[in-house]
Amino acid sequence: MSAPSTDRTTSRWRDWFRRAVDPECRLTLPEVRDLVADADRLLRECPGQTPAWAERPAPDVPSIRAILRGSQPMAAALGGALATLSAPGVFEDSVQLRLMAVLAHDLGVGGPGASRFDAFHRIMTAHRLTQEALPRPQLPESRVPDELFAAPAVVIALSRRPDLFTAELLGWDQQLRSRGMLAPWAWLRDADVNGDWSRLDLASTADGTPGLDKEVADCIAAADLGLERVAWGATAAECLLRQWDLALWRWTDSSSDPREAMVDLMSRRAREAVVYHDKSRLDGRSIQSWFAEARQDPRDFVEALGTSRYVRPGQPERSILLTKLTEFGSPMFRVFSPEDREIIARWILWLDEQRTTAEPTATPEVPERSAPLDAHLAAMADPAADAESPQSIREAYVALQGRHCPPAVLRFADEYVDYWLSLARRSMDRHPFPLPAELPSPGDLREWLLAAHDKHSDTIDLKHNAQHLPSREEVIDSTVQLSPLTLIDGSWLMGYTDVSFASTRVGYSLFETYWDELGNGDIEINHPKLYRDVLAGMDIDLPPTHSPEFASSDHLRDEAFELPVYWLAIGRYPVSRQPEVLGLNLAMELSGVGGSYRTARQAFRAYGFPTIFVDIHNTIDNVSTGHSAWAAEAIESYLESARAFGAEPADLEALWMRVRTGFASLDPDRTKRFGFTGSRIGESLRRRLKRGAGSDDDADPAPLRGVAHERRLYAFAAAHNQPLSGPWRRDPGAAPTNSTRTLR
Incomplete structure (x- = not known):
């Protein structure tokens, strides 16, 4: 997708928002430069005054509705600055874990609909705006000024490149939280406008405890970041938030103006109305032609309607438009909602009055910037732009540790996932505990899960195992070879930290699972750290997981990286590979419960190694209330959503086959193991990758079939x-x- 147009007459900020909100959005540095240059031009056009919301008269219904509609894109971006900072390469970074704990308060943990954005939607619903409470991807279709998308679009776009903009994102986030609650929302809260506003206080936790702004500031101080870059993020946030404040003020003013509200209503209804008014006439023209013109600009139509026989200025109760034409049995019965009728009545009253709107109150000017915002990016280089496709499985492991991947590496990831899933499809029926071939009915998967757990337990003979333990050396070797996998535990769910997923019916449990794997922000119970404790008990000290030294360690064999690279690759596709991720997640969470975790514990205890890692997984992955149960529920929610949208049986079968493939992909038949040498499949894949490795920076990073x-x-x-x-x-x-x- 090309960069949105910078023409002021187009909806460029909507276009940027629409693109950036896609969890699989890939942005190049030149595109980000274009975006920030757009933002800088917008700021230069912004007058040097910002509104004082606290001094505004008490809000009326039109003002409340305008603020809620107009600030919905901003609410959608809450948490966006932190959402993509977590990645396998920083799974053991204590500062990153603390930041993820802050993000968890933004997104909510423990159930669907728990995010700050969901709380905002509940406020909209309380004010009869249910139909306009839109999911993020649909927001660009809402009828609010384009400028109200600017600040949200910038922060979400920057978040797609955490490899370049971590410092700037933290500066942005801290500046936003330092405000506590954004001024328009605080104005409504302080005026006792109906709604639970506490979740919109960005400095407070989910239970209302203050201090998140200080926590982010402390994380910035503890991290090794360039303070100038942090300051740039804070300045960009402050400038764009002030621009957003002013744009929302003006939008609220215009929406409170009865004439502007009527203009907006006619604009929204013109498309459907044009079909039904071919015979009625107004000022010598068919009303159908008026409505056709009103789709672009309804002002002339509203002016003509106000002087027509359909309206009596100052007397809505005697105006045909609200009486004879809309009563029971008339051509327009129930065409207008109660809110629409209220807008029309206010406009009719206004026609007989003199009405002006308030001007913004003069307040301190937008702070001086030492240089335009885009000057900061001008000298920035993208070290990953020219990266080549990995030439070994170990190189691939290192290249996929971060959140963002350059085009050649992303092509590799896509091809590798396709290759791995092809193995899974071929070996699906040879899995010892396969998912049922038939599409499950609601509730069936829960019963299958319990039966699978029983089978796992039945295959384990602890008494026999105790007499036939592997040797100490074999236990150590097995544990070490699992290190590339276990130290990135949860990486297949990386995409579900995205604000678009983490509180949805399908995504909330996936985010919570990921959150659990990383220790809920506590390094002491971080699962990769617990595994390193096991290794330390075996006198094994491996380098940091993201480092080339780890991947080149003599302790590790090539095949130890094959499944981990698949996890790292598929974790980049939470949208396009969602059914497969759901199946893989169930397989992984179920894999050791009641079975291999128990036998591993036997061996660890026998040789005096720490057992905490296997102990904790055997409990938190349980099939009743743990990760296994959550994984099954996520699949059932996914299939239920498909049914609710009218999926045909064949479509549901196709989705279920993809879930089954993902389930089998945890342990496919690898008789023809992937390899960069000596394997027909591996060599074929490598040739395909090399053909596309020289693409330029602007190329589509992952052309999909x-x-x-x-x-x-x-x-x-x-x-x-x-x-x-x-x-x-x-x-x-x-x-x-x-x-x-x-x-x-």
């Missing part, structure tokens, strides 16, 4: 409760059509 576009369309719709459009299934071998290409 037709089926990939369709899985993106469906999965994204299901995850965000959006209406579906376009076909759901396509021949996997078909080339992408022009229509499917645009879905990226």
Whole structure:
């Protein structure tokens, strides 16, 4: 997708928001420079005054509704600055864990609909704005000024490149939290406007405890970051928030103006109305032609309507528009909602009055900037832009440790996932505990989970195992070879920290699972750290997981990296590979419960090694209330969403097959093991990757085949409760059509 236009007459900020909010959005540094340059131009056009919301008269209903509608994009971005900072390469970083704890308060943990954005939507619902409380991907279609998308678009776009902008994102986040609650929301709260406003206090935790702003500031101080870069993020946030304040003030003023509210109503209803008014006339023209024109600018139509026979200025109760034309049995019965009728009545009253709107109160000017915002990025280099495709499985492990990947590495990841899933499909029926072939009915998966747990337990003979333990050396070797896998535990769920996923019905338990794997922000119970404690008990000290030294360690064999690279690769596709991720997650969380964790504990105890790692997993992964149960519930929620959207039986079967494939992908038949040498499959993959390794910085980083576009369309719709459009299934071998290409 090309960068949005910078023409002031277009909806460029909507375009940026629409693109950046996609959890699989990939941005190059030149594109980010263009975005920030757009922001800088917007700020230069911004007058040197900002509104004082606290001095504004008490809010009326139109003002309340305008603020809620207009600030919805900003609410959607809450937590966005921190959402992509977590990655396998920093799983054991104590500062990153603390920041993730802050993010958890933004997103909510423990149930769907617990994020700050969800709380904002509940306030909208309390004010009869349910139909306008939109999921993030649909927000660009809302009828609010384009400038109200600027600040949210910038922070979400920057968050797509945490490899370049971690310091700037932290500066932005700290500046935002230092405000506590944004001024327009605080004005409504202080005026006792209905709603639970506490979740919109960005400096407070989910239970209302203050101090998140200080925690972020402490994290900045503890991290090795360039303070100038942090300051740039804070300045950018302050400037763009003041611009947002002023844009929202003006929007609120115009929405409170009865004439502007009527203009907005006619603009919103013109498209459907144009079909029904071919015979009625107004000022010598068909009303149909008026409505056709009103789709672009309804002001002339509203002016003509105000002087027509349909309206009596100052007397809505005697105006045909609100009486004869809309009563029971009339052509327009129930066409207008109660809110619409209120807008029309206020406009009719206003026609007989003199009405002015308030001007922004003069307050301190936007702070001086030593240089334009985009000057900071001008000299910045993107060290990853020219990275080549990995030439060994160990190189791939290192290259995939971060959140962002350069184009060549991303192509490798996509190809590797395809390769691995092809192995899983071929070996699906040979799995010792496969998912049922038939699409489960609601509740069936829960019963299957309990039965699978019983089978796991039945296969374990602890008394026999105690008499036939592997040797001490074998236990150590097995534990070491699992290190590349276990030290990135949860990496397949990396994409579910995204603000678009973490509190959805499908995504909330995946985020909580990921959150648990990393110790809920506490390094002492961080699972990778616990595993290193086990290794230390064996006198094994491996380098940091993200380092080339770890991947080149003589302790580790090549095959120890094959499954971990698959985890690292598929974790980048929370949208387009969602069914497979759901299946893999269930397989992983169930894999050791009641079985191998118990036998591992036997061996560890026999040789005096720490058992805490296997002990904790055997409990938190349990099939009743633990990660295994959550994983099954996430799959059932996913399938239930598909049914709710009217998926045909064939579509559901296709989705279920993908879930089953993901489940089998934890341990596929690797008789033809992937390898960069000596393997026909590996050599074929490497040749394909090398052909595309020289692409330039502006190239599409992951060209997907037709089926990939369709899985993106469906999965994204299901995850965000959006209406579906376009076909759901396509021949996997078909080339992408022009229509499917645009879905990226």
